[in-house]
Structures are given as C-alpha cells and as structure tokens.
Amino acid sequence: MELISGVNLKNLIFMLKTGLTTTIYLSIIALTFGTLVGFIIGWLRTIVNEFFDGIILIFVDIIRSTPLIIQLLIAYHLPGFLGFDILTILAGSIVIVLYFAANCSQVVKAGIDSVAFNQWRASKSLGFSYFQQMRYIILPQAWRAMIPSYTGSALGIIKDTSLISVIGVIELVRSGQIIISRTLNPLPIWFIVGLIYFIVCWPLSKMSKRLEKKVQFGKK
C-alpha cells in the first residue's frame, strides 16, 4: 500500500520504528545516567568548599555554554584525532549524558539551596545527622523546587537527542529525513515525526504535573 508516494506503509513504519528505538534508547540513557551523575555533581557542589565548587563549575559551565551540536561534533572527531576508535553512538551517548548531567546538577544544587538555612539549623538542633537531615528534612522540600525545572531539562534532552543525527546516528529525525529523501514530500512526514515526539514527551510532562501536586505541602 502506498500511503505517501514512493514509500509503502510497511517501509515507513519500519524506518520510523528504527529511528524511534534509537531516540528512546538515547533518552533512557541520558535520563538514567545523566540524572545519576547530575545528582551527584549537584549534591557535591553543596558540600565542597568554594575552591572545588569553582572547579566543578568550570566544567559545568563549559558544557552548558556550548551548543550540544558542537559537543557532538567534537566527540565524533576527537577519538580519531587521538588515534583510537569508538562507536559513534557511544561517543554521542556520553556527550548527551554529560550534557544532561550538567543541566541536572544545576537543578539539584538550586533545589537543595532553595531550602532555608534555618531548616538545617532547626533539624541539627534536634540531633539529626547530615544524612538524616538530607533524607527527612531537606530533600523532601528540595524536590518541590526541583521537579518543574528537572522536567523542563528532561523534556529538553529527549528532544535534543535529535542532534545526534549530525554525526550520522539514525534516530527519529534522521529517519524522517531518509524517508523524505525518497518521497520528496516533507510535510506529512514532519507532522508524523512531530506527533511521535509529542506522544513520548506529553505523558512525561503530565506525570511531572501530578508529581508536583503530590509534593505540595499539606496535601497527602
């Protein structure tokens, strides 16, 4: 069946499925490892002294202040320049993880910092250890500040995984381009691709809204 001239439905679905799989793979990698690394970096920034915080901040700022697309291109060319071989998708994944980790670390740091110093002091005066303070007093309040900005970053990185197509990895956008190069009919394809992103992202955004409500104080 020819849905759009030049490509039959089976091929179209196959192409999009291949692209979507990569997009989802990249998103899951970015969200899991990026969140983990970002959380650790953000938390470290709240406990180390100014000097170490400054050093961490240099790295975070470099990552946050250069376009992801440039970082991907560098990650693509750098291994060859240094004389070793690495799978393109692996290099790309590492870059995306670090990029999300950098953004996430800012969210975590800002979230922890948003809890008033008096909460630390009051809980300390009641005998809580540092980890107990974190677990029972500080983080439950910090989530509230973190969730909206974390969701923003998470949705951002899912959409930004499309940039990896510049180094030849076939994800959703790239598979759309490939289909279009055969059909020469871009508009319906871009609508379909856009719709798929929406189907992936929208539930996440809804989930975050529900989570936000859940962590509102005084509503259980």
Added chain:
Amino acid sequence: MAGKRILELKNVNKRYDNVPVLKDVNLVVEEGDVWAIIGPSGSGKSTMLYCINSLEPIQSGEIIFQGKKLTDYNKLEIHESIGIIFQNYNLFPHLSVLDNITLAPYKVKKKSLNQCRKKAIELLEKVGLAHKKDAFPHELSGGQAQRIAIARSLAMEPKIMLYDEVTSALDPELVQGVLEVIKDLVREGMTSLIVTHEIPFARECTDYCLFMDDGKVGESGPTKQLLKNPKNARTKEFLEKVL
C-alpha cells in the same frame, strides 16, 4: 534551687569570620535556674545560645554542660539534652504537626512510633493544640507554630531549654499564649535561658538576668534587682529605651 551546676561558660570567645561577637563571656547556670538574657540587637545574645547548643563553634574558652566540656560530647548528646526554640519557629513545612514532633524522637532517639505519637499528643495537649495534630505548618498562626516548635523540642526530653527571641516575630495578641507555655515549663522547674525583649515577662518569670552589651557580659544578677537598680550605665540606658 538545687545548686547543682548544669551549665557554665568560661571566657567564651566567638568570632564570625574575623568579627568578634562574644568576648570573654562567663556564666554559671544552676539546675532549675531561669535566666533572662537581654541587650541591644547585635550584642551576641542569640549567638551565645547557638554556641551553647553547639550549632556554632567557639574559638576559645570553655562551655561546660553537666560537668563535661561541650567538645567532649558527641553532637547528638548535646542536641538531645539542650533544646532550642528559634525566632521564626522553623517547623518543617512538609510535615504535619504530629510528624514535626515525632520525627526526631523516632529517627534520632530510635523510639517506637507509638511511643513517640503518645508523647507528641501529650505535649500537644500541654501547649493547648491537640486539635491541630493533623494540620500543616502553613495552616497555623505564628503563635500556634511557636507552641508547636516548643512541643517539638520538648519531645526530645531536654534538660535545658534555650529560647531565642521566641515572641519577637509574633503579632502582639499572640505573644501571651507562647509566654504562658514557657511560664508553665518554668514552673515545672525546666532550666531555661530566655533571650527576650519582653521585660515585664522577664521580671515576672526569671530568677536571673544577664545584660549583654557588644559581645560582653555587661551586667548580671537577680532579675528584680538588675531591672530595678542597674549598676551599669549601659544597662540603665538600655532599660530606659525598652521600658
């Protein structure tokens, strides 16, 4: 008064960065004593309380609590035995009133949850707020929040209570309720150090008074005597301003 020393400050010096806030402060508190600590703002009254509760380190001198130097205790023992109430209540906003009170005895003292709850309800009755046990801090008035904060601190069964200007953030009509709770505790013999600007309250409820001036002990002695016949010119000047 039993005459047993519970707390002693010997030549305590404290600096924030390089700014001295406590200068050679000396104080002896016996069990059951109730002290008012008065003085202009910035004179080191609150800082002294933080140092006693080891929320802030001191640079020199000694603080001796129950015969042992504060530095020889582990922090947990100090925080268990010395309660402190802050100007801004500092309740945990994400927890209900009941959870605010039970969390520390449950997690820090590792008592059973049932025991903690029972104790919490008793304390809530004591401060007259048993009906608020399921409320959240944002639903309380300042006066109620402060009474909950007192209950929260008492749940740790402290030996001594420190009050840091606990009524100065309150609307005037709410002050009395909080002071009544403190008075009750004082009557029960709780050793207390009360930083306050409420001179009439100090006169009525405290045995001794310490006037802090620029990080130093300006004058100290029995409250009634000190308030009536201050020896120090600075005390006199301060009392004339606040009364």
